Amino acid sequence: MTDSPTPIGSAPHEVDAEALRRRALAALLTARERTALLTDSVDDDELTAQHSPLMSPLVWDLAHIGNQEELWLLRGVAGREALRPEIDGLYDAFEHPRAARPSLPLLPPAEARAYAAEVRGRALDVLDGTALEGGRPLVRSGFAFGMIAQHEQQHDETMLITHQLRSGPAVLTAPVPPAASDAADLPAEVLVPGGPFTMGTSTEPWALDNERPAHVRDVPGFLIDTTPVTCGAYQEFIEDGGYTEQRWWAPEGWAMVRENELTAPLFWHQDAGQWLRRRFGITEVVPAGEPVLHVSWCEADAFARWAGRRLPTEAEWEKAARHDPASGRSRRYPWGDEDPAPELANLGQRHLRPAPAGAYPRGGSPCGARQLIGDVWEWTSSDFLPYPGFSAFPYREYSEVFFGPAHKVLRGGSFAVDPVVCRGTFRNWDLPVRRQIFSGFRTARDA
Missing domain, CATH: 3.90.1580.10 (paralog of FGE (formylglycine-generating enzyme))
Structure with a gap:
């Protein structure tokens, strides 16, 4: 017995849409709790500093997480107008190498947090109102919401690497x-x-x-x-x-x-x-x-x-x-x-x-x-x-x-x-x- 081919974004058995919705919600909330832990444990100076040229400033990751969520869930899934179209280029990972990101006009910590929180509130509304059974491959089985939860957790891992690279006393336990x-x-x-x-x-x-x-x-x-x-x-x-x-x-x-x-x-x-x-x-x-x-x-x-x-x-x-x-x-x-x-x-x-x-x-x-x-x-x-x-x-x-x-x-x-x-x-x-x-x-x- 092996996996049998099914289209990307589809489940192997009959879809339980509400179970998928609960799973997606839990994944998004868990990721955001971790993001908050990693960014609230240091002060604003450390959030905006580059602790290694191999890594972004933590504040870049924070706003990038919100920007990707807006791009895929608010604009991509729900078709809504952009909240902050002028920042898309700043948080495009392919447009700016990590070593160059501190020189960009990044959102300061309070504004980055507010932006990510506003996007999240609207994204949860989108999750609540989106049919997850059938439909477009992007939303089928909650794929887009799972992808965004995974994306945030991947950046949480990179932020944890930044914590390891930073100097100074321990802030995580x-x-x-x-x-x-x-x-x-x-x-x-x-x-x-x-x-x-x-x-x-x-x-x-x-x-x-x-x-x-x-x-x-x-x-x-x-x-x-x-x-x-x-x-x-x-x-x-x-x-x-x-x-x-x-x-x-x-x-x-x-x-x-x-x-x-x-x-x-x-x-x-x-x-x-x-x-x-x-x-x-x-x-x-x-x-x-x-x-x-x-x-x-x-x-x-x-x-x-x-x-x-x-x-x-x-x-x-x-x-x-x-x-x-x-x-x-x-x-x-x-x-x-x-x-x-x-x-x-x-x-x-x-x-x-x-x-x-x-x-x-x-x-x-x-x-x-x-x-x-x-x-x-x-x-x-x-x-x-x-x-x-x-x-x-x-x-x-x-x-x-x-x-x-x-x-x-x-x-x-x-x-x-x-x-x-x-x-x-x-x-x-x-x-x-x-x-x-x-x-x-x-x-x-x-x-």
């Missing part, structure tokens, strides 16, 4: 994630038998265009790490001269190491022979049993070569996460089809760090791998490319313009990702030199 009670008993790797499986989806109503359509991939057998690579394992790579041996590095990676004099993951430093890291304004000892974080694709690839292994392909990663040999079908998530819950995965910024490797046994996949959803984004060896039969929807700039060898695929989400954005089919991508993102990895080898 969260409890520690659960321990891994049986980590010592886990095998180092698990076998994923060869054969076909269904990759991607044609039935997930809020899946984005690059996750579609469902298609069959035949993947030879392979072994994959049971958990993401830990900080302790990565320290062994460092201590064995990992950053000084050119043979482990792809040319782009070695150039990055030499140019930036890299010796460890981003935010790590050594003091009196001990590795420390800075995490959201706190300096702490690097936890050996936690998945390594803030490493680039180049670093992940070098570690894998050093370990005599390799990064999994994107298809291998998804098969390990979704394929159920007993039924022959692909699950929505490693644990099954039910939505994420706190006992299954580390998502939604409930914690401000990954859980120890081996945590969340109930969230394991049929092959026995753990933490494939949440904790850290996992680099794969694959370029970001379209699936067979790909069709851009509802705009080319979400996925299509990024296809090609310049970007590598990451899968699985992180502790900073909300469940509405995280599925077993969800695809993320970034440049292979990026380190500020909440990225880790696991390794694989041929069976």
Whole structure:
């Protein structure tokens, strides 16, 4: 049993419009609560400052969230006149690179908040009055509302990255994630038998265009790490001269190491022979049993070569996460089809760090791998490319313009990702030199 093809924006079964409306409302409200937390926790000076040329000022993200909601829900779905047409260009992500955004005449914090709130109030009226069954693909099954909730949560993740990059004392707090009670008993790797499986989806109503359509991939057998690579394992790579041996590095990676004099993951430093890291304004000892974080694709690839292994392909990663040999079908998530819950995965910024490797046994996949959803984004060896039969929807700039060898695929989400954005089919991508993102990895080898 596999996903059967259905049009984008449609659901696999009869649509329960009111349930979809409630789901969309909850997703929009949850996203806005998080946006408020991330922007209300710092003063106006910090909102308007650029904490890194890699990131926008937080106030840009805040108004951009409102502008995209206006464009797609008020103008696109409801056909209403523009509230602030003069600001569209300021908040067009393709018109202005992040490094240049502080020089733009951006809305000041109070005005940005008021604009986003006004748009939200009107958008909820649109949600209440829009038929979600049938109709245009943009609104079918609540797609446009789900897309906007996902968009806001994606910017919340980028704002959390900005919080990590900012200097100064901690302003965010969260409890520690659960321990891994049986980590010592886990095998180092698990076998994923060869054969076909269904990759991607044609039935997930809020899946984005690059996750579609469902298609069959035949993947030879392979072994994959049971958990993401830990900080302790990565320290062994460092201590064995990992950053000084050119043979482990792809040319782009070695150039990055030499140019930036890299010796460890981003935010790590050594003091009196001990590795420390800075995490959201706190300096702490690097936890050996936690998945390594803030490493680039180049670093992940070098570690894998050093370990005599390799990064999994994107298809291998998804098969390990979704394929159920007993039924022959692909699950929505490693644990099954039910939505994420706190006992299954580390998502939604409930914690401000990954859980120890081996945590969340109930969230394991049929092959026995753990933490494939949440904790850290996992680099794969694959370029970001379209699936067979790909069709851009509802705009080319979400996925299509990024296809090609310049970007590598990451899968699985992180502790900073909300469940509405995280599925077993969800695809993320970034440049292979990026380190500020909440990225880790696991390794694989041929069976």
